[in-house]
Amino acid sequence: MHEKIIGRRYLRELFGAIGIxxxxLTAAIxxxxxxAAGPARTLVLxxxxxxxxxxxxxxxxxxxRVDEFIRQSTLENLGIAAALTAGLTLTYGFLETAGFPRLSMFTVWPLMGASWLVTGLVRGCFFK
Structure with missing residues (x-):
């Protein structure tokens, strides 16, 4: 029961932050x-x-808030996701020198988030 309360609070806080x-972001754009170019524009953007x-x-x-087991498994998932993201972005950096299109740094976080999600799903489904 405690985990559900913590989980709901986390989702409320996280999705609230995403909403903000x-x-x-919309206002900044x-x-x-x-x-005009200058400090004000930089701050707004x-x-x-x-x-x-x-x-x-x-x-x-x-x-x-979470217990040690959840904390450990979450941090392991994050570590694996970071390693995957590092490997993929480094590999793509080499591909850019071979003529592939340059990607914005904005692609790194979605890749990291997706890697974290997939890692959690795979480890949760297959390695309980």
Whole structure:
């Protein structure tokens, strides 16, 4: 029962942070493009980092709330996902020198998140 309460609180905090991120991102895109180059434009266009920081805060709070077993398995999943992401991005960097199109740094976090999700699903389904 305790895990369900913690899980619901985590999802509320995380999706709240994602919602704030989406709102700030939308506002930054709409208003940032109309501003002249300079510090104000830079601040407006970088402001979605606030939502990212809130999401990171939700993840850290969740990790502090869960028991040792969940914490350990989550951190193992994250470590595996980080290794997969590092390997894939490094490999793609070599492919870029072979003529593949350059990718934005914005592709790294979705790849990391997807790797973390897949790692958790595979380890949860096959390695209980």
């Amino acid at each position: 991120y989406a709102l700030i 709409v208003f940032g493009r109309t501003l 970088a402001s979605p980092v606030i939502g990212i920081a809130l999401a990171a805060w939700a993840i850290v709070r969740h990790m502090r």
